[in-house]
Amino acid sequence: MEFKKFKLIKQMQSTIKKEFIFLLFAAVITSSCRKIFNLPKEKEYLSNNVxxxxxxxxxxxxxxxxxxxxxxxxxxxxxxxxxxxxxxxxxxxxxxxxxxxxxxxxxxxxxxxxxxxxxxxxxxxxxxxxxxxxxxxxxxxxxxxxxxxxxxxxxxxxxxxxxxxxxxxxxxxxxxxxxxxxxxxxRPWRERPYDPADDMNLYTGGPAPFPETPYNVLSRNYIRPSRMDNVVGDSTDIDLGNDNYHRNNVLVYIRPFTGGNGHSLRFKVLNKDSVAIDPALFNETEWVRLVHGFNLVKTKEYVQYDVAYPIPLVNLSTIYAPGGSNAYIELKYSRTGFGQQRVTTVLGLNFGIYRAGDWEIVFHFRKDNPRFKDE
Structure with a gap:
């Protein structure tokens, strides 16, 4: 058996060697023919259908x-x-x-x-x-x-x-x-420093009217959360996510703020009286993984990071931007609901910010405060 294997290997080596010599000979002959008969070099191709x-x-x-x-x-x-x-x-x-x-x-x-x-x-x-x-x-x-x-x-x-x-x-x-x-x-569109920019008129840069009443100068469109799970009104006992598009129960503002260091990003939640809600109440939020930011500062009114702009920095899927083209955040808290079941509330937002500066993202509960207490 060993002799047969050795013989087979020698035959394969001989075949490969012969094929290599043949290809080398063919290349030499082709090159010689071009020189002897003055044949033109192969011309590169540019299609008429580019x-x-x-x-x-x-x-x-x-x-x-x-x-x-x-x-x-x-x-x-x-x-x-x-x-x-x-x-x-x-x-x-x-x-x-x-x-x-x-x-x-x-x-x-x-x-x-x-x-x-x-x-x-x-x-x-x-x-x-x-x-x-x-x-x-x-x-x-x-x-x-x-x-x-x-x-x-x-x-x-x-x-x-x-x-x-x-x-x-x-x-x-x-x-x-x-x-x-x-x-x-x-045909360039004017700058949109952030996305979503539902609150902005794409042609003028001014406030956007509500899409269903575009000619009513008093109507306004707003940015709304991308996700609202189990967001219960404290006094109304209704799901604030139902029909939020028309009722504007919870709105989002993406706006500059003063007093930052030029590369800050701040998150804030406001109640129906426009008073800041303590971020500590959002007890399930992974603040250290919320955005690709550093030097986290948490107060009773906001959470702030040092960040590099734009956000996201590149079109790459990461834990901060699962789809690549937009960053994604979730503010979450849990409480005991009816039947002693644990209920998790989620406010989510897909977003991008394309101009460096000091920006804040604000969730505003306009008509009722969120319920934090247990049932």
Missing amino acids: NFANKILEPVLGRTNLIGGFNGDNSTQPIHFEIVNARYGDGRPVTDIFQKAQTYVWTAAYTGTEKSLAEIEAKRHLEEHPLFEIRSSGEFIMWPSATNDLVTPRPADSTNYPQDTRFFDVKITNTGGERLIRDFQI
Whole structure:
């Protein structure tokens, strides 16, 4: 048996050696034939069908926007992309989106496990980039340095006239040829410093009317919790989560506050008299894991962290941002309900904050206070 195994191995080695010699010989012959007969080198290929999935780009100013969708149709890589002939619909040249500004660029991977602000900041640095550009992958990027001050957003009256619309073409080249894809449009939305921004008119930046009464100037829309479980009114004994959309029992405000250090995030809960509820009553809340923050400060009115902005820092699923695109928090408490069953109340919110500063997220019980006492 050992002799047969040895013989089989020797045969396999001989076969591999012969195949290698044949391939090497074929390569030499092919190269020699090209030289002898003066055959042209193989030409790179650029398909006539290269295209983009979307030619109308609608980035939101003030945050990182990655817009993809390039289809090379098996064209030879690398491919070079260039934005050309940027103009408004009336022929005026477009220059504002190409001005340069400093923006954060990651030099090491963010994981969500960093132990300090310093560790996070060591993984990114400022670079100068055009506000809008196309990458070597064919992906468009609008950097967060593109703000309302530098780039005029779409008209506040929601019109879409050609003279207000930026057009451009994209020149695509490799050594196999050149293609020009015409008439892209870029229609930037004005900055939304936070999400959800249900309380904000996306065109004007002012207060948003209630969607069911859009022409009533006195109506207002609000941010509401993403999740409300077992939120019982203390005096009404009703589930405050039922029909919260119309009744506005519990609202959320995402707003700046004064007196922070420039990179603070604060959480607060207000009762129906707009008085702060002691965070200690939310006895099931995992405060140390609520957000990717540091230097936790807890008072009888709020809980505050030092954080790095934007939130979330990148589109990556972590314990703080399970879906990647938004952070998620839960304020929870438990109490004894009827039948001596333990009842857990949950206030949840999916959110993002895209402008550095001192921000607070406030849950406001407007019509009844939450019940904390046991039944």
